[in-house]
Amino acid sequence: MSAGSTLLNSLDLPGAPERCRVVVAMSGGVDSSVVAALLKEQGYDVIGVTMQLYDHGATEHRPGSCCAGQDIFDARQAAALLGIPHYVLDYETRFRDKVIDAFAQSYAEGETPIPCVTCNQELKFTDLFDVARDLGADCLATGHYIASRAEGAERALYRAMDPDRDQSYFLFATTRAQLQMLRFPLGEMTKPEVREHARRFGLPNADKADSQDICFVPTGRYSDIVERLAPQAAQPGEIVHIDGRVLGRHSGVMHFTIGQRRGLGLGAAGASAGEPLYVVKIDAAKARVTVGPRSALATRRVVLRDVNWIGPGEMADAGREIAVRVRSTRPPVPAILEMRDGEIVVEFVDDESGVAPGQACVFYDSAEPRARVLGGGFIRSTEAATPAVPSPRAAAG
Structure with a gap:
């Protein structure tokens, strides 16, 4: 083996880029499209994969969605422009079972869920890993703003260079084994730099709006989904002050989250408290919402x-x-x-x-x-x- 063959490329993989196959998770947004473009430019054997996660009928033309409708079309366009293979995989059933149902159940239990973490944990970094391996990939690259570096025989995660874009909060559940195969090329970039690269490559989604966290809520009213999937979350109950006073009633714990101030529906009862009231506790079993001062x-x-x-x-x-x-x-x-x-x-x-x-x-x-x-x-x-x-x-x- 020659000395040169042990050198690592930009993805910390041995050998020249053209000898390394990289699967890029393409959501249809500008970030993942730029990742594919940059790696293609560097000479890697790039394959784009898009996961269709939910019925895109209601979100086909809604800005800020991802992994559905227009977004799949945008991913296809970007891949075609770059001249890379692109596959769309139907994961609607898995996404509904693992993410949407869990989201509704969490609200029904009085919690405030974060479905992006569940999606990464249950689909993108599990099922997509299997696809990447089946395609013979050396690594899986995504458009997340987070950095990963070699630390001896393992890899470590670091917050992104741009603190305003850092997505480490949503990736804490990534395992050591997954980190060995994952790469995040945007961890050392700012969003303006990414968009500039997109324009340089002539990507059709260079100025596309960023996706929102709850991508599967087409109307922005998550309570509609929660009530349909977990009707117990719509059970009426009392709104009580921390001192024990009953101030009013509500139409379901799904409408509340800890720290919420607006939309409590207390009217005069809330005003009589003499100071702003916040949700401080949610007891889903008793359908009771407790409010109190900010302190x-x-x-x-x-x-x-x-x-x-x-x-x-x-x-x-x-x-x-x-x-x-x-x-x-x-x-x-x-x-x-x-x-x-x-x-x-x-x-x-x-x-x-x-x-x-x-x-x-x-x-x-x-x-x-x-x-x-x-x-x-x-x-x-x-x-x-x-x-x-x-x-x-x-x-x-």
Whole structure:
């Protein structure tokens, strides 16, 4: 074997690009199309694959959708322009079973789900992996804004260079085995740079709007889907103040999320509280929504489920200082990760506000912009910073 044959190319694969086959997950958006174009330009053997995930009739011409209708057409156009093979795979049944049904059930249980994580976890990084292997691919590339680098014999995830585009929150469930085959060419780029590349390549979707998170909700009214798939989420119930007062009634827990302020439907009862009210707890079993002042949203710690660790070594049982994100739109904050009575618990150094069960708690090795992703889990339950104590009047009643 010659010395040159051991050199790694731009994808950290051995050998020249033309000897490496790359499957690109093409959603029809500008990001994945640019990934395919850049890799084709570098000489890789590129194949585009698009997953048709849901009935595209209602979303065919809606900006901000993905993996349906116009988006599949856009992916085909981009692949044709680049001169690469392109396949469309029908995963509607799997997507409905694994993502949409789970989304509805999560709302019915009083949670606030994040279907993008489930989609990556259950379809894109599992079923699509099988397709890539069947096609003889050396790796699978996507248009996510996140970086991956070799760390010895393994690969590690890092936040994207552009903090405004960073998608690490949605990829915490990626496993070590999956990281070995995944590549994210846009992790070191900004969105304007990506669009400029798209124009340079003459891609038809260069100025296409970004996709939205809940791609399968054509009207933007997710409650319609939840009520159809999980009718128990539409059971009427009480809206109560943290001091025990009943302020009103609601038409289903699916209409609420932790931290919500608008659309509570309390009218005069809400105004009489003397300060803005927020949803602080959802008890789906009792169809009860609890509201209170903003201070009642303060959370000290969370208990996690389905935790995935991709940091160095093993996750320690003793307290580990890390940084975490509990919403995709928030920056990482300092926290302590530890095991308590067989449960994985995260305690915030400073109280966090509006933390919702069902959302993700993603781990980083620091709060810096390009920190390493250590993994994460779904929030199973929360513990308030200062437990609410009913007023004597409410207790007496």
